[in-house]
Amino acid sequence: MKQYRDEGIVVGGHKLGEADRIVLILTRNHGLVRAVAKGIRRTKSRFGSRLEPFMLVDVQCHVGRSLDVVTQVELIEPFARAIGxxxxxxxxxxxxxxxxxxxxxxxxxxxxxxxxxxxxxxxxxxxxxxxxxxxxxxxxxxxxxxxxxxxxxxxxxxxxxxxxxxxxxxxxxxxxxxxxxxxxxxxxxxxxxxxxxxxxxxxxxxxxxxxxxxxxxxxxxxxxxxxxxxxxxxxxxxxxxx
Missing domain, CATH: 1.20.1440.120 (Recombination protein O, C-terminal domain)
Structure with a gap:
């Protein structure tokens, strides 16, 4: 199972299915990453608001066939709060x-x-x-x-x-x-x-x-x-x- 970890800033995304979301993250070393954050739209999501636009995060992803999958996220700087x-x-x-x-x-x-x-x-x-x-x-x-x-x-x-x-x-x-x-x-x-x-x-x-x-x-x-x-x-x- 191939995984990678990088820091990046969330620059966009859109809904996928009932509870998932595709997020766009511009990363330091892997360029623009499109990845699925599973269950992020559920109230009890373990990612919560950490993948909202303009959040600077440390993210771990699993490489998928068409889209990568977010497996872990740590918040570095919550830019979204001041911007909003x-x-x-x-x-x-x-x-x-x-x-x-x-x-x-x-x-x-x-x-x-x-x-x-x-x-x-x-x-x-x-x-x-x-x-x-x-x-x-x-x-x-x-x-x-x-x-x-x-x-x-x-x-x-x-x-x-x-x-x-x-x-x-x-x-x-x-x-x-x-x-x-x-x-x-x-x-x-x-x-x-x-x-x-x-x-x-x-x-x-x-x-x-x-x-x-x-x-x-x-x-x-x-x-x-x-x-x-x-x-x-x-x-x-x-x-x-x-």
Whole structure:
């Protein structure tokens, strides 16, 4: 009987049958794991709430034919408690989890994405930065880890030294006037500098940005993520209503 043990953060799941649940856990060493937690929806489940979304756990699984089976769970950090206490925080965390799932579902190993997500969720729980800023910073860095770092200075197409005003998610970020396509967004310089501050972790500059520039940057981040994932991130809908 082959088993493995790893630490991971629960990023999703859905009901299975009358009492079971399929959980998605992004682990440190085994990538994105899909496993069955048997009987978890029963009142007397020995796993209880330890496999709720955003819980950081030490989990043991038995390798199955199509889905692994959770055999033991120990709680490391109960992130879900703090996240569920604030709607804006909860909305941001859901976008993080869904985006991370999309980025890692085809990756056999995702340690960098795992560490980035845990760090971002922990920061959300502690309230270190406004939720939307924390989310935008996470999304930009997650895309960079996945190999899709946006160009925010030189032209993403021809390499012409910047700064450049136009920004195209399809072309990879900032583009010069010669490479700019019809309908390309024209954010302000302050907006682009805000994106650069989020990507580099310059929180003093990011938090000093005027709200309208930060909002414009958030729209660009959303477009950039969804373009490169080639699908709609459903959690963004919830975020827009936060």
């Amino acid at each position: 206490a604030d709607y804006s925080t909860y909305s941001a965390a859901n976008v993080m989890a869904e985006t991370c799932t999309r980025l890692t579902e085809a990756e056999p190993r995702s340690r960098a994405q795992y560490l980035l997500l845990v760090s971002a969720i922990r920061s959300l729980c502690r309230g270190e930065h406004p939720p939307r800023l924390a989310l935008d910073a996470y999304l930009l860095r997650a895309m960079a880890v996945a190999g899709w770092a946006p160009s925010l200075w030189n032209c993403a197409q021809c390499g012409e030294p910047g700064p450049h005003r136009a920004f195209s998610p399809a072309l990879g970020g900032a583009v010069c006037s010669a490479c700019r396509q019809h309908g390309t967004a024209l954010p302000t310089t302050e907006t682009v500098l805000h994106l650069a501050a989020l990507l580099s972790g310059d929180w003093a500059r990011a938090e000093a940005t005027a709200p309208h520039h930060a909002a414009e940057a958030s729209r660009l981040v959303t477009l950039y993520v969804q373009w490169h994932l080639e699908r709609h991130v459903k959690s963004f809908t919830v975020l827009e209503n936060a």
